Amino acid sequence: MKLLFKQHRMYESDHTQFIKGLKEQNPQIEAGQQQGRSLLWDKAPLSLDEQARLRESRIKQQAYVYQTKG
Template identity: 85%
Template sequence: MKLLFKQHRGYESDHTQFIKALKEKNPTIEAGQQQGRSLLWDKEPTSLDEQARQRDSRIAQQAYVYQNKL
Protein backbone atom coordinates (compact mmCIF):
# COMPACT_ATOMS: atom_id res chain seq x y z
CA MET A 1 0.00 0.00 0.00
CA LYS A 2 2.85 2.40 0.77
CA LEU A 3 4.22 1.83 -2.71
CA LEU A 4 1.00 3.18 -4.22
CA PHE A 5 1.23 6.46 -2.29
CA LYS A 6 4.90 6.96 -3.12
CA GLN A 7 4.24 6.26 -6.76
CA HIS A 8 1.44 8.86 -7.11
CA ARG A 9 2.76 11.55 -4.77
CA GLY A 10 2.97 14.23 -7.48
CA TYR A 11 -0.52 13.55 -8.87
CA GLU A 12 -3.01 16.43 -8.98
CA SER A 13 -6.58 15.94 -10.12
CA ASP A 14 -8.12 18.03 -12.87
CA HIS A 15 -10.20 19.84 -10.28
CA THR A 16 -7.15 20.80 -8.21
CA GLN A 17 -5.34 22.03 -11.30
CA PHE A 18 -8.39 24.09 -12.30
CA ILE A 19 -8.68 25.73 -8.87
CA LYS A 20 -4.95 26.52 -8.77
CA ALA A 21 -5.10 28.06 -12.27
CA LEU A 22 -8.18 30.07 -11.31
CA LYS A 23 -6.48 31.43 -8.19
CA GLU A 24 -3.36 32.34 -10.18
CA LYS A 25 -5.47 34.09 -12.79
CA ASN A 26 -7.56 35.96 -10.22
CA PRO A 27 -5.65 36.32 -6.93
CA THR A 28 -8.41 38.38 -5.28
CA ILE A 29 -10.96 35.58 -5.54
CA GLU A 30 -10.44 34.39 -1.95
CA ALA A 31 -10.86 37.90 -0.56
CA GLY A 32 -14.14 38.18 -2.46
CA GLN A 33 -15.30 34.86 -1.05
CA GLN A 34 -14.51 35.96 2.49
CA GLN A 35 -16.31 39.27 1.94
CA GLY A 36 -19.40 37.46 0.65
CA ARG A 37 -19.29 35.06 3.57
CA SER A 38 -19.14 37.93 6.03
CA LEU A 39 -22.29 39.46 4.50
CA LEU A 40 -24.30 36.30 5.14
CA TRP A 41 -22.79 34.66 8.20
CA ASP A 42 -20.59 36.99 10.24
CA LYS A 43 -23.17 39.07 12.06
CA GLU A 44 -23.28 40.61 15.48
CA PRO A 45 -25.39 38.67 17.99
CA THR A 46 -28.82 40.17 18.64
CA SER A 47 -29.68 41.41 22.10
CA LEU A 48 -32.24 39.66 24.28
CA ASP A 49 -34.60 42.64 23.90
CA GLU A 50 -34.34 42.43 20.10
CA GLN A 51 -34.95 38.67 20.20
CA ALA A 52 -38.04 39.18 22.35
CA ARG A 53 -39.32 41.91 19.98
CA GLN A 54 -38.86 39.63 16.97
CA ARG A 55 -40.56 36.73 18.73
CA ASP A 56 -43.53 38.91 19.76
CA SER A 57 -43.96 40.38 16.28
CA ARG A 58 -44.36 37.02 14.53
CA ILE A 59 -47.73 36.36 12.93
CA ALA A 60 -49.20 32.92 13.50
CA GLN A 61 -49.65 30.95 10.29
CA GLN A 62 -52.84 28.99 9.66
CA ALA A 63 -52.63 25.21 9.46
CA TYR A 64 -53.19 24.95 5.71
CA VAL A 65 -51.85 28.09 4.07
CA TYR A 66 -53.37 27.51 0.62
CA GLN A 67 -56.97 27.39 1.84
CA ASN A 68 -58.77 30.72 2.01
CA LYS A 69 -60.83 31.52 5.08
CA LEU A 70 -64.44 31.98 4.07
Protein backbone atom coordinates in the same frame (compact mmCIF):
# COMPACT_ATOMS: atom_id res chain seq x y z
CA MET B 1 -9.16 -1.86 -1.54
CA LYS B 2 -6.00 -0.13 -0.29
CA LEU B 3 -4.43 -0.45 -3.72
CA LEU B 4 -7.40 1.31 -5.33
CA PHE B 5 -7.18 4.16 -2.82
CA LYS B 6 -3.44 4.62 -3.44
CA GLN B 7 -3.97 4.75 -7.20
CA HIS B 8 -6.63 7.47 -7.00
CA ARG B 9 -5.27 9.50 -4.11
CA MET B 10 -3.64 12.04 -6.44
CA TYR B 11 -6.68 12.32 -8.73
CA GLU B 12 -8.23 15.78 -9.14
CA SER B 13 -11.37 16.36 -11.16
CA ASP B 14 -11.46 18.85 -14.00
CA HIS B 15 -13.61 21.10 -11.85
CA THR B 16 -11.09 21.10 -8.98
CA GLN B 17 -8.25 21.84 -11.38
CA PHE B 18 -10.25 24.71 -12.90
CA ILE B 19 -10.97 26.29 -9.50
CA LYS B 20 -7.33 25.94 -8.39
CA GLY B 21 -6.13 27.53 -11.63
CA LEU B 22 -8.64 30.35 -11.31
CA LYS B 23 -7.52 31.08 -7.75
CA GLU B 24 -3.85 31.03 -8.83
CA GLN B 25 -4.56 33.54 -11.62
CA ASN B 26 -6.71 35.77 -9.37
CA PRO B 27 -5.48 35.57 -5.75
CA GLN B 28 -7.99 38.26 -4.68
CA ILE B 29 -10.91 35.87 -5.32
CA GLU B 30 -10.47 34.26 -1.91
CA ALA B 31 -10.62 37.64 -0.13
CA GLY B 32 -13.74 38.56 -2.11
CA GLN B 33 -15.39 35.29 -1.11
CA GLN B 34 -14.66 35.93 2.55
CA GLN B 35 -15.95 39.50 2.29
CA GLY B 36 -19.17 38.30 0.65
CA ARG B 37 -19.62 35.63 3.28
CA SER B 38 -19.24 38.16 6.05
CA LEU B 39 -21.96 40.35 4.49
CA LEU B 40 -24.44 37.48 4.49
CA TRP B 41 -23.57 35.42 7.55
CA ASP B 42 -21.48 37.30 10.10
CA LYS B 43 -24.08 39.25 12.03
CA ALA B 44 -23.70 40.99 15.37
CA PRO B 45 -25.41 39.12 18.20
CA LEU B 46 -28.87 40.37 19.20
CA SER B 47 -29.59 41.53 22.72
CA LEU B 48 -32.20 39.66 24.75
CA ASP B 49 -34.61 42.59 24.33
CA GLU B 50 -34.20 42.51 20.54
CA GLN B 51 -34.70 38.74 20.48
CA ALA B 52 -37.90 39.06 22.53
CA ARG B 53 -39.20 41.86 20.29
CA LEU B 54 -38.57 39.82 17.15
CA ARG B 55 -40.20 36.75 18.66
CA GLU B 56 -43.30 38.72 19.68
CA SER B 57 -43.62 40.47 16.31
CA ARG B 58 -43.74 37.26 14.27
CA ILE B 59 -47.04 36.51 12.58
CA LYS B 60 -48.14 32.92 13.10
CA GLN B 61 -48.42 31.09 9.80
CA GLN B 62 -51.25 28.65 9.19
CA ALA B 63 -50.34 24.99 8.79
CA TYR B 64 -51.12 24.80 5.08
CA VAL B 65 -50.27 28.19 3.59
CA TYR B 66 -51.99 27.62 0.23
CA GLN B 67 -55.36 26.81 1.74
CA THR B 68 -57.73 29.75 1.72
CA LYS B 69 -59.99 30.34 4.65
CA GLY B 70 -63.53 30.13 3.52
